[in-house]
Amino acid sequence: xxxxxxxxxxPNQSRTDRVEPNSHRxxxxxxxQSSPRTSGVFSIRASVLIDAPRDKVWNVLLDFPAYxxxxxxxxxxVVTDAQKKPVTEPLAVGHHLVIGAxxxxxxxxxxxLQRSFEVVSVLDHGRHVIAWNYVPDIPGTLGAERFxxxxxxxxxxxxxxxxxxxxPLAYVIKFIMRKQLQQSFDEMAAALKARSEA
Numbered sequence: 001x002x003x004x005x006x007x008x009x010x011p012n013q014s015r016t017d018r019v020e021p022n023s024h025r026x027x028x029x030x031x032x033q034s035s036p037r038t039s040g041v042f043s044i045r046a047s048v049l050i051d052a053p054r055d056k057v058w059n060v061l062l063d064f065p066a067y068x069x070x071x072x073x074x075x076x077x078v079v080t081d082a083q084k085k086p087v088t089e090p091l092a093v094g095h096h097l098v099i100g101a102x103x104x105x106x107x108x109x110x111x112x113l114q115r116s117f118e119v120v121s122v123l124d125h126g127r128h129v130i131a132w133n134y135v136p137d138i139p140g141t142l143g144a145e146r147f148x149x150x151x152x153x154x155x156x157x158x159x160x161x162x163x164x165x166x167x168p169l170a171y172v173i174k175f176i177m178r179k180q181l182q183q184s185f186d187e188m189a190a191a192l193k194a195r196s197e198a
Contacts, residue, residue, distance in 0.1 A: 036131070036147040036162045041170035042178060043162060046185040050157040052196040054150050057157045058128050060196050061148065062091065070195040072107050073188040076100035084117065095120045097132055104180045105187040122147070142169035159192055161185060 050057055060066075064077040078098045080086050087095060097120065100113035122131035128150035136142045146163040163185070165173055173181075 037145050037164040037166070040143075040164035040166035042174045043164045044178070044181045044185050045160075045162050046182075046189045047158060047160045048189040048193045049153060050159055050193045050196050052157055054128055054152055054157045057150055057159065057192065057196045058125070060192060061130070061150070061159075068109075070191050071188055072102060072105035072191055073184040074099060074101050075109065075113060082119075091120065091123060093120050093123050096135070101184070103177065103184050105184045118146075121145070136167075141167055142173070143167045144170075157196070159189060161189065 064079065067074050067077055076099065078086055079091055080096045080098055082096055084096065084098055097118040099116045099118060101116070102108075102111055103114055117135045118132040119135055120130070120132045122129055124130075129147065131145065131147040133146075134142065134144035143166045144163060146161065148159070148161045151158045151160070163181075
């Protein structure tokens, strides 16, 4: 496994619909930009080369109910509406996610989950890109955007993830949790590789 800087895609590369971070608050505006943010208080990035077809890795990444079987970081990930009620229709831009995570990562489910509420901003099955934005309880206090991308690399699959934090509370998270967040991303990438190659 390698962990390194993920180069953001150029704005003129292939694109898809994307919901702006606050669009869930009554605005349906979308944009065609599909690159991750390039600025913020700090970023967590990880990547790993997986010896498995890209479609197989994509299916593992989108099988949220199975995360508890292999993912030491994201133990739960439930698709919901804006009121946090589970939905049954296929995942789409504008859906929300209730995420339960272990930070630092562990498969021990006796450890209390840390929960966050997100809105899906990018979902491109053709390019194998998914992204979501954090929905803060108090707007303007904390922002976060996570991109996950799969690309073909010499017959293998390169998984890249980029999580940018911004807003006043991002400085607190950087000071308190940055090392544990990096460990969480690294271990999820390693676990995704193991699950996909099995």
